[in-house]
Amino acid sequence: FKLSDDNKLVQKDAVESQTIETLSNDLDPLDKNKDTTENADTVVAENSSAAKTGKVVDSKNTEVKPAVVEKRNEYLCFIVIESNGSVTRKDITRQIAKTEMPLTAALNDLLEGPSYDEATKGYISLIPENTRLISASIKDGLATINFSSEFLYNKYGVDGFRGQLMQIVYTATSFTSINSVQIVINGEKTDFLGGEGIWIGSP
Numbered sequence: 001f002k003l004s005d006d007n008k009l010v011q012k013d014a015v016e017s018q019t020i021e022t023l024s025n026d027l028d029p030l031d032k033n034k035d036t037t038e039n040a041d042t043v044v045a046e047n048s049s050a051a052k053t054g055k056v057v058d059s060k061n062t063e064v065k066p067a068v069v070e071k072r073n074e075y076l077c078f079i080v081i082e083s084n085g086s087v088t089r090k091d092i093t094r095q096i097a098k099t100e101m102p103l104t105a106a107l108n109d110l111l112e113g114p115s116y117d118e119a120t121k122g123y124i125s126l127i128p129e130n131t132r133l134i135s136a137s138i139k140d141g142l143a144t145i146n147f148s149s150e151f152l153y154n155k156y157g158v159d160g161f162r163g164q165l166m167q168i169v170y171t172a173t174s175f176t177s178i179n180s181v182q183i184v185i186n187g188e189k190t191d192f193l194g195g196e197g198i199w200i201g202s203p
Contacts, residue, residue: 069097069098070097070098071095071096071097071098072095072096072097072098072102073093073094073095074093074094074095074096074102074105074106074109075091075092075093075106075171075174076091076092076094076106076109076110076167076171077089077090077091077092077110077166077167077168077169077170077171077174078090078091078092078114078118078123078124078125078167079123079124079125079126079163079166079167080122080123080124081122081124087126087159087162087163087166089166089167089170090123091170091174092114092118092123094109096109101136102175103136103138103143103172103175103178104133104136106171106172106174106175107133107136107145107168107171107172108133110125110127110167110168110171111125111127111131111132111133113125125164125167126154126156126159126160126163126164126167127151127164127167127168128150128151128152128153128154128155128160128164129150130148130150131147131148131150131151132147132148132150133145133146133147133148134146134147134148134186134187135187138175138177138178141177141178141179141180142178142179142180142181142182142203143172143173143175143178143180143181143182144182144184145168145172145181145182145183145184146184146185146186146187147183147184147185147186148185148186149185149186151164151183151185151193152185152190152193152194153194154193154194158198161193161194161198162198165183165193165198165200168181168183169181180203181203182202182203183200189201
């Protein structure tokens with residue numbers, strides 16, 4: 001097809017140019033949606049990765065900010081049986097997460113016994129197995145610690161009773177707010193441990 005009028009040719013080119021621009025504008029939203037989808041996919045991928053690693057990723061700021069866990073020192077008293085058979089107290093220190101009930105946490109950790117590394121050093125616990133901490137409270141420097149009835153019976157006799165009392169008292173009084181310890185059993189004051197006559201009727 002051939003036109004001899006240059007002006008018409010120019011108009012034709014203008015129409016074609018306008019048509020191309022119109023098509024381009026019609027396609028732009030698709031391209032934009034594509035870009036948006038790709039960006040969304042990127043954020044989803046980042047957040048999916050974050051879910052696996054436990055780290056939060058901000059799509060605006062990809063810097064990873066690990067949670068800060070406040071630590072404190074925990075002091076526990078364990079026992080070592082010397083070569084001559086004497087019972088010796090051994091205090092250990094652990095770094096643990098800070099808690100609102102540190103005495104309760106310390107006593108429960110004590111009941112669980114020494115760690116593997118501590119046990120390899122000869123540290124043991126003389127607190128009777130299956131003893132449970134029922135409650136622990138502090139008032140005017142006195143810690144009242146309530147144990148289950150298993151605390152009353154120690155298969156190692158007098159030395160076992162003395163050792164378990166040593167562990168409880170020294171662990172509790174490592175806290176500056178505690179000056180003395182009153183042990184009760186199932187919420188009731190008990191005068192003696194077992195049949196050996198180890199007095200626990202007063203702090």
